[in-house]
Amino acid sequence: MTLEELKASIAEIGEKPFKAGQIYSWLHKHNVDSFDEMTNISKDLRSYLEKNYYILTCSIEKKLISVYDGTVKYLFRLHDGELIESVVMKYKYGYTICVSSQVGCRMGCNFCASGIAGFIRNLSPSEILSQIYTAQKDLSVRISHIVMMGVGEPLDNYDNVIKFLKMISDENGQNIGMRNISLSTCGVVSGIYKLMEEKLQLTLSISLHAPNDEIRSKTMPVNNKWNIDTLINACKEYIKVTNRRISFEYAMINGVNDSDECAKELAKRLKGMLCHVNLIPVNSVKERKYTKSNRERILSFINILEKYGINATVRRTLGSDINASCGQLRRGEK
Ligand code: SAH
Numbered sequence: 001m002t003l004e005e006l007k008a009s010i011a012e013i014g015e016k017p018f019k020a021g022q023i024y025s026w027l028h029k030h031n032v033d034s035f036d037e038m039t040n041i042s043k044d045l046r047s048y049l050e051k052n053y054y055i056l057t058c059s060i061e062k063k064l065i066s067v068y069d070g071t072v073k074y075l076f077r078l079h080d081g082e083l084i085e086s087v088v089m090k091y092k093y094g095y096t097i098c099v100s101s102q103v104g105c106r107m108g109c110n111f112c113a114s115g116i117a118g119f120i121r122n123l124s125p126s127e128i129l130s131q132i133y134t135a136q137k138d139l140s141v142r143i144s145h146i147v148m149m150g151v152g153e154p155l156d157n158y159d160n161v162i163k164f165l166k167m168i169s170d171e172n173g174q175n176i177g178m179r180n181i182s183l184s185t186c187g188v189v190s191g192i193y194k195l196m197e198e199k200l201q202l203t204l205s206i207s208l209h210a211p212n213d214e215i216r217s218k219t220m221p222v223n224n225k226w227n228i229d230t231l232i233n234a235c236k237e238y239i240k241v242t243n244r245r246i247s248f249e250y251a252m253i254n255g256v257n258d259s260d261e262c263a264k265e266l267a268k269r270l271k272g273m274l275c276h277v278n279l280i281p282v283n284s285v286k287e288r289k290y291t292k293s294n295r296e297r298i299l300s301f302i303n304i305l306e307k308y309g310i311n312a313t314v315r316r317t318l319g320s321d322i323n324a325s326c327g328q329l330r331r332g333e334k
Contacts, residue, residue: 002163003172015045021172023049028173031133033057056126058084058134061332064322071319074135075332078103078127082120083332084151086131087324088139096145099131101161102152104331107186108221109207111251112327113285114151120331122157128164132174146176148183149205151329155183155191162198178202184249189226192234196241205247205278206235210257211265219256232269239274246275249315251282251327252293252301263301267308277305277312283325 001009007020019041026038035041035049061083062075072088084100103120105112131150136143146168148154154161161183168176184205185191195204208231210216216223226234235246248270252258270277279302281292293301298314305312317325 002167003170013048019045024172027055028129028167028170031137056124056130058127058130060134060138063138064324066319066322066324068321069318071322071324072135072139073319073322073324073329074131074138076131076134078123084123084127084131085324085329085332086135086150087319087329088135088143089318091145094144095139095141096147097132097135097143098147098150098329099128100150100152100329101128101148101154101157105152106156107153109186109209109327110219111209111253111282111285111288111290113287113323113330114327116285116287117331122160123152125160125163125167128160129167132168143174144176145180146182147205148181149326151331153186153188155185155188155195158191158194165200165202182247186220186222187226187231188222189230189234192231192238196238199242201242201244203244203247204235204238204242205249206231207251208248208266209251209253211262211269215257215262219253228269232273235275236273244274246273248275248277249280249326250277251280252298253282254291254293254297256290258293258297258301260300260304263304264308267305267310270310271308275311277310278315279312280315280326281317283317283320283327285327 003024006024007017010020022040026032033055035046038046058076058078060074061077064073070090074086076084082103084103086100087098089096102122104118105115106119108115132143168174169178178201182203182205184207186207213223213227216228239246279298282290302312319325
């Protein structure tokens, strides 16, 4: 429940709004997972809450730590036994968590591990929040940045994701600024149009991965519903409405989308847009045959983009020894 919902809910038993504020703060600022810990709430109210409400938590099924860079990958078990993964990364500016938005994924990008075991269900706002709260408590650190780049397609779980964003940025809870949050989509255009109307200051990332429909449709089925022109038009509109720079993700796949020709085609498409390109040497997924482009290929690609005036960087790979990198998260490790 948002704070407003909680206020309305306890008003039904005659409780004052400030009580809701206290409860909300226990849950979302202090991340307690039992009503007993709410020490400034009367015993009577605590037992009423205990009987009529529940606190959704997730438990740590497995935890892996990268020996290369300290990245931590969690396998979380949800209340109904389903499994999801989240990753915590340490940067100079603090800790970032990569959260999942669904159990599995139905987008079917063929280089990604997240959809291999199919789609089960959406995560509730609480289940997205609890990934952050549980990791934060386990590591005894404060997480300051969030990327919605774990398992699932956030814009395919639109309402729950928006509610999560509002709650995680609420000043009565974790108060994480929208500017510290990135949301990545494989190109659900209907969702991009809805999202721009929310006028949030978050960073929108688009998983583009190809400069033309021929390559994109072969690797990303979503392109059959919304092709590149439709997607880029939505992005242009998004920039116009929000005045925020868009980040395009482009996995460099050896022999598939990494030629100089591809770089030129990509540059022409993005010319003049307020955007940034993130090149990601494709990560291995054991069920798939793709390999990453080599260093020279990536440098040549980036040089062409820069020649055309497109900002681009190569994303640093973290957690590769524990399958915690982009595209490697899944619905439980079988
Ligand atoms: N469904 C959303 C959120 C997932 S974000 C989306 O597609 O954007 C995960 C990112 O990793 C996406 O950009 C995805 O395309 C990318 N990715 C998937 N498989 C990958 C792989 N094998 N190597 C590198 N990046 C990959």
